[in-house]
Amino acid sequence: MELKEKVAFIKGLMEGMEFDVTTKEGKVLNAIVELLDQMADSVEQIDEDVDQLYDEVDAISEDLEDVESCLYSEDEDSEDDDYDEEYEAGLYEITCPNCGEVVCVDEDMLADENLACPNCGTKFEVDFSEDEEETENSEDE
DSSP: OOHHHHHHHHHHHHHHTTOOTTSHHHHHHHHHHHHHHHHHHHHHHHHHHHHHHHHHHHHHHHHHHHHHHHHHHHHHHHHHHHHHHHHHTTOEEEEOTTTOOEEEEOHHHHHOTTOBOTTTOOBOOOOOHHHHHHHHHHHHO
16 A cells, blocks of 8 residues: 555544544544645655656666767777877887887888987887797798
């Protein structure tokens, strides 16, 4: 039974028992039943409001999921595009052995004997011998 139905049942019991609401005890019980009736109305209104809020939160959550899927799918695509464009253009990332700064260089800069880190100025050479050995070893297998 719902709250309103329970309060109506109690009111029916009072009427069925021909409860005298003019006595002190009758007035107290009648006031309690009226209070219960008002409280039941308030609780029902709160339940309706909460149900409405749940529906609205669900709708917002679905909309947010749509926005997230659009944003994240675009980010993933653009990162892949940037990565592909860099390497299509012949750019390579090299980590400075001195300061750890990541430097992007092209093939011409790699061949330059004066290759230096723009952050700390340390000159360094790129050793391709490991790559050549790996290539030779993979061809032997």
